[in-house]
Amino acid sequence: MEDIERIKTYLLRLQNTICSALELHETSVKFEEDAWQRPTGGGGLTRVLADGDTFEQAGVNFSHVFGDKMPAPATALRPELENCNFHALGVSLVIHPRNPYVPTAHANVRYFFAEKQNHPSVWWFGGGFDLTPYYPFEQDVVEWHQYASDACQAFGPDVYPRYKKWCDDYFYLKHRDETRGVGGLFYDDLNIWEFERCFEFMQSVGNHFCKAYLPIVQRRKNNTYGQRQREFQLYRRGRYVEFNLLYDRGTMFGLQSGGRTESILMSLPPVVNWRYHWSPEPGSPEAELYENYLKPREWINR
Amino acid sequence: MEDIERIKTYLLRLQNTICSALELHETSVKFEEDAWQRPTGGGGLTRVLADGDTFEQAGVNFSHVFGDKMPAPATALRPELENCNFHALGVSLVIHPRNPYVPTAHANVRYFFAEKQNHPSVWWFGGGFDLTPYYPFEQDVVEWHQYASDACQAFGPDVYPRYKKWCDDYFYLKHRDETRGVGGLFYDDLNIWEFERCFEFMQSVGNHFCKAYLPIVQRRKNNTYGQRQREFQLYRRGRYVEFNLLYDRGTMFGLQSGGRTESILMSLPPVVNWRYHWSPEPGSPEAELYENYLKPREWINR
Numbered sequence: 036m037e038d039i040e041r042i043k044t045y046l047l048r049l050q051n052t053i054c055s056a057l058e059l060h061e062t063s064v065k066f067e068e069d070a071w072q073r074p075t076g077g078g079g080l081t082r083v084l085a086d087g088d089t090f091e092q093a094g095v096n097f098s099h100v101f102g103d104k105m106p107a108p109a110t111a112l113r114p115e116l117e118n119c120n121f122h123a124l125g126v127s128l129v130i131h132p133r134n135p136y137v138p139t140a141h142a143n144v145r146y147f148f149a150e151k152q153n154h155p156s157v158w159w160f161g162g163g164f165d166l167t168p169y170y171p172f173e174q175d176v177v178e179w180h181q182y183a184s185d186a187c188q189a190f191g192p193d194v195y196p197r198y199k200k201w202c203d204d205y206f207y208l209k210h211r212d213e214t215r216g217v218g219g220l221f222y223d224d225l226n227i228w229e230f231e232r233c234f235e236f237m238q239s240v241g242n243h244f245c246k247a248y249l250p251i252v253q254r255r256k257n258n259t260y261g262q263r264q265r266e267f268q269l270y271r272r273g274r275y276v277e278f279n280l281l282y283d284r285g286t287m288f289g290l291q292s293g294g295r296t297e298s299i300l301m302s303l304p305p306v307v308n309w310r311y312h313w314s315p316e317p318g319s320p321e322a323e324l325y326e327n328y329l330k331p332r333e334w335i336n337r
Numbered sequence: 338m339e340d341i342e343r344i345k346t347y348l349l350r351l352q353n354t355i356c357s358a359l360e361l362h363e364t365s366v367k368f369e370e371d372a373w374q375r376p377t378g379g380g381g382l383t384r385v386l387a388d389g390d391t392f393e394q395a396g397v398n399f400s401h402v403f404g405d406k407m408p409a410p411a412t413a414l415r416p417e418l419e420n421c422n423f424h425a426l427g428v429s430l431v432i433h434p435r436n437p438y439v440p441t442a443h444a445n446v447r448y449f450f451a452e453k454q455n456h457p458s459v460w461w462f463g464g465g466f467d468l469t470p471y472y473p474f475e476q477d478v479v480e481w482h483q484y485a486s487d488a489c490q491a492f493g494p495d496v497y498p499r500y501k502k503w504c505d506d507y508f509y510l511k512h513r514d515e516t517r518g519v520g521g522l523f524y525d526d527l528n529i530w531e532f533e534r535c536f537e538f539m540q541s542v543g544n545h546f547c548k549a550y551l552p553i554v555q556r557r558k559n560n561t562y563g564q565r566q567r568e569f570q571l572y573r574r575g576r577y578v579e580f581n582l583l584y585d586r587g588t589m590f591g592l593q594s595g596g597r598t599e600s601i602l603m604s605l606p607p608v609v610n611w612r613y614h615w616s617p618e619p620g621s622p623e624a625e626l627y628e629n630y631l632k633p634r635e636w637i638n639r
Contacts, residue, residue, distance in 0.1 A: 069614065083613045083614070085612075085613060092613070094613065209592075210592040210598045210601075211598060269608075273605070276578060276582070276609075277582060277602075280578070280579060280582035280583050281582050281589075281592070287583075290511075290512040290583070296512045296513060297613060297614045299512075300579075300611065301613050303575070303611040304611065305610060305611055305612065306571075306608075306609075306610050307578075307608075307609045307610075307611075308607060308608050308609075309602065309605040309606065309607055309609075310387075310607065311385045311387060311394070311396065311599060311603050312371065312385070312599045
């Protein structure tokens with residue numbers, strides 16, 4: 036329980052740090068808070084900023100759910116976890132900026148712990164961060180991946196390439212043959228190192244998010260754009276919805292296990308368009324996204 | 338094969354009839370057609386009307402896919418169908434009107450056939466239609482269900498109640514504890530009657546769709562509305578997206594089995610909003626929808 040308290044303390048501080056940093060880009064709106072309880076154990080603190088100048092919607096959620104019985108969907112593939120005491124805690128965020136030149140960002144760090152009598156306890160860490168540009172700048176993507184690599188640096192030279200590839204594989208829309216964006220890091224079931232080292236990795240990933248994202252926000256948030264750019268942004272946001280509802284394990288697990296719907300679905304963009312059979316004109320800036328960014332690519336020299 | 342040709346002829350005529358009837362509500366736009374081929378057998382004819390005065394988007398799709406090997410996702414739960422020759426054909430439509438007083442409508446009729454050497458052949462019919470109002474009128478819903486009941490009349494007194502209930506059960510968003518709309522009919526795996534009778538039922542359901550929907554369109558399409566009604570419509574369309582991507586078997590099967598993505602996802606509305614933790618004011622017309630319409634209810638006296 037001491038470990039869980041330490042992780043919880045870190046996560047709540049991370050949530051605060053991120054919300055404060057994002058608010059510096061807003062003149063008139065702030066994050067609003069909803070504390071919620073899970074009837075069968077635990078709860079969370081959802082923080083959402085809506086209708087900002089810079090951020091059309093940003094959600095930064097903490098949750099810590101626990102109980103003496105794992106939700107059924109979670110044990111379907113892991114029957115050994117049935118009838119375990121469990122704790123699942125994490126911070127998850129999705130930021131939908133207003134300006135189409137600022138990419139959407141997602142980050143998550145989480146910890147899972149389970150035990151039952153006469154069995155060794157089970158735990159793992161998971162998380163990562165990934166970026167979804169509409170009108171990408173190569174500089175932004177390279178720097179984003181540089182920070183992702185920096186976050187992994189102290190943990191071995193193979194960590195960034197492994198979790199970068201996992202991210203490309205995970206955030207992939209099979210029915211579109213597109214990656215969701217330009218990736219970053221994704222990891223799950225992490226317990227190959229001792230607990231302290233894993234916890235340090237969680238902190239390194241969490242702490243690198245703002246370093247990686249905010250310079251891009253700062254650099255692009257005042258770019259001039261018009262209706263064309265806005266429409267493309269709204270169209271591409273449709274892909275974000277498709278990914279989150281069709282493929283994202285966290286979303287499905289959350290909804291199936293009776294998580295708080297509004298906190299889970301804050302990941303969905305505030306305004307979205309679908310257009311039947313649309314594709315960008317060859318050679319246009321919109322086509323550039325598809326051709327050079329929505330396929331896995333090595334962004335930094337290692 | 339003769340059966341399949343007869344069904345195909347009916348389906349293509351139904352698609353024509355419905356498209357022509359919908360076009361009567363438009364002054365300047367028409368359905369556009371895309372014929373597509375499935376690399377491993379069959380194809381379809383997708384017809385989409387976009388940016389109409391009455392219909393913001395309407396898709397009426399015919400498809401007939403076949404082959405000598407069932408797509409893997411389809412045989413996961415039915416291993417007896419592995420290595421079968423199969424045919425799957427149907428018409429599927431989703432209509433997103435512009436005016437928030439006109440409900441969204443969905444209809445589908447389909448037929449499945451499979452055989453392999455030394456085994457009896459397998460076939461069934463499926464389909465139905467259901468209505469999703471934003472600002473419902475009781476008269477519209479009652480009449481809609483009356484037509485649904487009429488479609489079933491000649492097939493026995495228990496048919497409407499059974500398929501009405503199946504529709505309520507199927508179009509249900511568990512994570513919202515809401516039905517998608519006010520229902521109608523849903524049936525699947527239908528082969529309890531002889532083939533001819535089942536085919537007649539398909540035709541009865543198909544032919545009743547326009548009768549049930551167009552009077553509502555006619556009655557409400559010129560209702561005055563403002564920004565408030567439009568915003569509520571866009572917000573509620575989010576539920577439509579959530580249902581189709583999280584729960585709809587046809588969507589998931591289609592995408593997983595390599596169907597044509599753009600034809601499958603024409604069901605998604607052209608413009609959609611999500612708003613964190615929004616709920617209607619008690620006593621408002623928007624609250625009326627939740628309180629009296631998004632729960633299963635008996636609409637007609639039988």
